[in-house]
Amino acid sequence: MSIKANLENIKSILPEHVTLVAVSKTKPISDLMEAYNAGQRIFGENKIQEMAEKYEAMPKDIEWHMIGHVQRNKVKYMAEFVNLIHGVDSFKLLKEINKQAKKHNRTIDCLLQIRIATEDSKFGMSFEDASEIIQSEKFSELKNVSVIGVMGMATFTDDKRQIENEFNRLKFAFDALKGLQTEYCKLEIISMGMSGDYQLAIDCGSTMVRVGSSIFGLRS
Numbered sequence: 001m002s003i004k005a006n007l008e009n010i011k012s013i014l015p016e017h018v019t020l021v022a023v024s025k026t027k028p029i030s031d032l033m034e035a036y037n038a039g040q041r042i043f044g045e046n047k048i049q050e051m052a053e054k055y056e057a058m059p060k061d062i063e064w065h066m067i068g069h070v071q072r073n074k075v076k077y078m079a080e081f082v083n084l085i086h087g088v089d090s091f092k093l094l095k096e097i098n099k100q101a102k103k104h105n106r107t108i109d110c111l112l113q114i115r116i117a118t119e120d121s122k123f124g125m126s127f128e129d130a131s132e133i134i135q136s137e138k139f140s141e142l143k144n145v146s147v148i149g150v151m152g153m154a155t156f157t158d159d160k161r162q163i164e165n166e167f168n169r170l171k172f173a174f175d176a177l178k179g180l181q182t183e184y185c186k187l188e189i190i191s192m193g194m195s196g197d198y199q200l201a202i203d204c205g206s207t208m209v210r211v212g213s214s215i216f217g218l219r220s
């Protein structure tokens with residue numbers, strides 16, 4: 001099926017309150033343009049340099065989301081244009097995003113990546129770390145970042161029950177963090193769910209799904 005048909009299929013089953021991020025990593029501009037011409041305006045990439053190149057080449061009414069792990073020394077390459085950074089996993093990274101956003105006189109929206117996978121996963125912070133950050137004074141001093149939600153990645157497994165448990169863990173963390181939020185932090189987004197599990201994620205409370213291969217086909 002075409003990219004356009006894939007997109008239309010997915011959009012027809014997504015509830016209205018769920019935002020679709022089209023994950024276009026490794027795919028050529030021509031594929032992204034096909035999605036763009038079918039109306040898609042939110043694209044997700046996991047490498048900063050690749051995202052910056054695509055940003056240069058594509059129309060300027062696109063929202064670019066960084067969904068991958070972010071190295072602090074590369075934040076500067078996306079600070080001018082990135083709309084949402086999903087994988088914020090430390091205060092140090094938030095501080096660097098704040099610094100680079102300030103240089104461009106803007107505020108960058110961020111999600112805190114929470115470690116939900118029971119497998120030993122490298123990225124993401126604990127719920128405790130996240131709650132400590134959003135209640136801290138040093139966080140309230142960062143005027144050029146805005147934490148607007150959480151993101152999580154489930155274990156790579158076929159076990160639906162396990163994935164469901166992990167998604168529920170993120171929803172629980174979101175609700176608990178929302179209870180703590182201050183004027184500096186308005187939590188609205190739960191970014192969870194990919195091609196294989198976005199329906200389950202939505203059932204568990206996702207408000208933003210990151211779908212790649214179901215739109216653009218398998219990556220080589």
Ligand SMILES: *Cc1c(COP(=O)(O)O)cnc(C)c1O
Pocket residue numbers: 023025046067068153193194195196210211212213214
């Ligand atoms: C690649 C990627 C996706 C999309 O994966 P698909 O299975 O192709 O839908 C979603 N989230 C993150 C963080 C990714 O790196």
